[in-house]
Amino acid sequence: MGSYNQGLLLLAGILVTLSLPRSQAFWGNENKVNTAVFLSPKFVLGPGSVENRFYYNVDFPKGHIAVKSFNAEVIDEAGNPVPLHETYLHHWVVVRYFVRKGVKLSEFNDHAKLSMSDYISGRNSGICQNLGQFFGLGSETRKTATHIPDPYGIEFGNPAEIPSGYEEQWMLNVHAIDTRGAEDKLGCTECCCDLYNVTVDEYGRPLRPDYKGGLLCCYDHTQCKVKPGFEGVRRTLYLRYTVKWVDMDSSILPVKIYIFDITDTWKRTRNSTGINAEHRCKVEYDIELCHATGSADGGCVDTRRISLDMPFSGYLIYGVAHQHSGGTGSALYREDGQIMCSSLPIYGEGEKPGNEAGYIVGMTTCYPQPGAIKISKGETLILESNYSSIRHHTGVMGLFYIMVADQLPKPMLMLHAVVQTQDSIMLLTILWAAVALIGVVAVISVALHYQLKREGEDGYEAFGM
Numbered sequence: 001m002g003s004y005n006q007g008l009l010l011l012a013g014i015l016v017t018l019s020l021p022r023s024q025a026f027w028g029n030e031n032k033v034n035t036a037v038f039l040s041p042k043f044v045l046g047p048g049s050v051e052n053r054f055y056y057n058v059d060f061p062k063g064h065i066a067v068k069s070f071n072a073e074v075i076d077e078a079g080n081p082v083p084l085h086e087t088y089l090h091h092w093v094v095v096r097y098f099v100r101k102g103v104k105l106s107e108f109n110d111h112a113k114l115s116m117s118d119y120i121s122g123r124n125s126g127i128c129q130n131l132g133q134f135f136g137l138g139s140e141t142r143k144t145a146t147h148i149p150d151p152y153g154i155e156f157g158n159p160a161e162i163p164s165g166y167e168e169q170w171m172l173n174v175h176a177i178d179t180r181g182a183e184d185k186l187g188c189t190e191c192c193c194d195l196y197n198v199t200v201d202e203y204g205r206p207l208r209p210d211y212k213g214g215l216l217c218c219y220d221h222t223q224c225k226v227k228p229g230f231e232g233v234r235r236t237l238y239l240r241y242t243v244k245w246v247d248m249d250s251s252i253l254p255v256k257i258y259i260f261d262i263t264d265t266w267k268r269t270r271n272s273t274g275i276n277a278e279h280r281c282k283v284e285y286d287i288e289l290c291h292a293t294g295s296a297d298g299g300c301v302d303t304r305r306i307s308l309d310m311p312f313s314g315y316l317i318y319g320v321a322h323q324h325s326g327g328t329g330s331a332l333y334r335e336d337g338q339i340m341c342s343s344l345p346i347y348g349e350g351e352k353p354g355n356e357a358g359y360i361v362g363m364t365t366c367y368p369q370p371g372a373i374k375i376s377k378g379e380t381l382i383l384e385s386n387y388s389s390i391r392h393h394t395g396v397m398g399l400f401y402i403m404v405a406d407q408l409p410k411p412m413l414m415l416h417a418v419v420q421t422q423d424s425i426m427l428l429t430i431l432w433a434a435v436a437l438i439g440v441v442a443v444i445s446v447a448l449h450y451q452l453k454r455e456g457e458d459g460y461e462a463f464g465m
C-alpha cells in the first residue's frame with residue numbers, strides 16, 4: 001500500500017476522532033486480516049458423472065475469530081480453474097458442528113450411524129431447518145462478493161459457545177456434475193431424471209411419477225447421458241476455498257446469518273406460550289413453460305412471492321440470492337412494497353472460467369449503509385424470485401441469504417444521537433469540513449499517485465487496500 005494512502009487513512013482517522021470527541025474511531029481497524037487457502041478432499045469425475053460428497057472435519061481457521069469473506073472455486077490437479085461447461089458446480093455448502101472430543105467423523109456413511117449425543121448442530125440463525133449452512137453458493141461462486149464490511153464479522157470459535165467436552169468442526173458438501181460430452185448440458189445441470197435414467201432415489205424409494213428433475217435424480221455417483229462415442233478422461237478435482245478472517249475482539253460486531261427459501265410453505269402454530277412458525281423448505285422447484293401456463297401478458301416471467309414473519313430484529317448488513325440458470329433476479333421487500341435488498345444474476349458471455357456463456361457466474365449483492373435498513377421482530381417481509389419461463393426448468397432454487405447485526409458501530413450511534421439534539425448543526429458543520437478536507441487530501445493523493453505512476457512505478461496495486 002502506498003504510504004500516502006496510509007497517511008490519508010491516518011488523517012481521516014484523526015479527523016473523525018477529533019470531530020467525535022468521546023467516541024472510538026472504528027476506522028483504520030488495526031486488526032490484521034488473515035487469509036488462508038484450503039483444498040477440499042479430491043473428487044474424481046468422468047464425462048456425465050456426478051459427485052455429491054460430504055466431507056467432515058475439513059480445514060478451517062482455528063481460534064476465536066471473525067470471518068470476513070469466504071470464496072471458492074473448482075480447480076484441477078494442476079491448480080487451474082475448471083470452467084462450468086466442463087464441471088458444473090451445482091452447489092457447495094459449509095456447515096459448522098460440534099463433535100465430542102475423540103470422535104472421528106469421516107464420510108457420509110458414518111454420519112448416518114453417528115450417535116446423536118456425539119454430534120451437536122452449530123447451525124446458522126434460521127429459518128429453514130434443512131438450510132443450516134454459514135456459507136454456500138453454486139455456479140455463481142466466482143463473481144459473487146462475500147466480504148463483510150468493517151466493523152462486522154461472523155464469529156466462530158467462541159469458547160463460551162462450544163459445549164464442554166466438544167470441539168468445533170466444519171463439514172463441506174460439494175455437488176459437482178461433469179457435463180463434458182453431455183447430450184444436453186443444461187438438462188444434466190438441472191438434474192432431469194430422464195437424462196440420468198433415474199426412477200428411484202438414493203435410498204431406492206420410487207420417485208413420484210410427476211417428479212421430473214432435481215436433486216433426487218442427480219445424487220452421488222449417478223450418470224448423465226453423454227453423446228455416443230464421446231471420450232473424456234476421468235480427472236481429479238478439488239474445491240479450493242479462501243477464507244479471510246480477523247482475530248475476534250471487542251471492536252468487531254458479530255452478524256447473524258439467516259437463509260430464506262422461496263419454496264418455504266410455513267405456517268403459524270400456536271402453543272400455550274405463544275405463536276411459532278413451522279417452516280418447510282423444499283429448496284427446489286420447477287418452472288413451467290410460459291405457453292403452458294397461458295401467460296396473457298406474454299412476459300414469460302415466473303414470479304414467486306411469499307411473505308415471511310421475521311423472528312428477529314436487527315440491521316441488514318449484507319444480502320445475496322442463489323438462483324440457477326434461467327433466474328432473472330430476487331429481492332426482499334417490506335410489506336408496503338418498499339425494496340430492501342435485491343440480488344440479480346450475472347450471466348457469462350464467453351468460455352473462460354468465471355465468464356461461461358449461459359451460466360450464472362455471479363450474483364449482485366447488497367450492502368446497505370449500516371443502520372439504513374432495520375428489520376423489526378414480527379415484521380412481515382416479502383421474498384420474490386423471478387425466472388424466465390421461455391423454457392421449462394427443473395430443480396431451480398430461490399434462496400436468499402442475509403446478514404443481520406444487533407448493533408451499529410459506535411460513531412454511528414453517536415451521530416444518530418447527536419443529530420437529534422440542537423447542537424447537531426455545529427457538529428455537522430465540523431463533519432462536513434472534515435469531509436471536504438478529506439476530499440482535498442484525496443485529490444492531492446490521486447495527483448501524487450498519477451505523478452508517481454508516470455514516473456514509471458506500477459502503482460495500480462497501491463490503490464487497492
Ligand SMILES: *[C@@H]1O[C@H](CO)[C@@H](O)[C@H](O)[C@H]1NC(C)=O
Binds near residue numbers: 197
Ligand atoms: C435405465 O435403467 C434401467 C433399469 O432401471 C435399465 O434397464 C436400462 O438399461 C437403463 N437405460 C440406459 C439407457 O442406461
Ligand SMILES: *[C@@H]1O[C@H](CO)[C@@H](O)[C@H](O)[C@H]1NC(C)=O
Binds near residue numbers: 274
Ligand atoms: C411453545 O413455543 C415456545 C417458543 O418457541 C417453545 O420454547 C416451547 O417449547 C413450546 N411449547 C410447547 C409445549 O411446544
Ligand SMILES: *[C@@H]1O[C@H](CO)[C@@H](O)[C@H](O)[C@H]1NC(C)=O
Binds near residue numbers: 303328330331384385
Ligand atoms: C420480478 O418480476 C416482476 C414481474 O415481472 C417485476 O415486477 C419485479 O420487479 C421483478 N423482480 C426482480 C427482483 O427482478
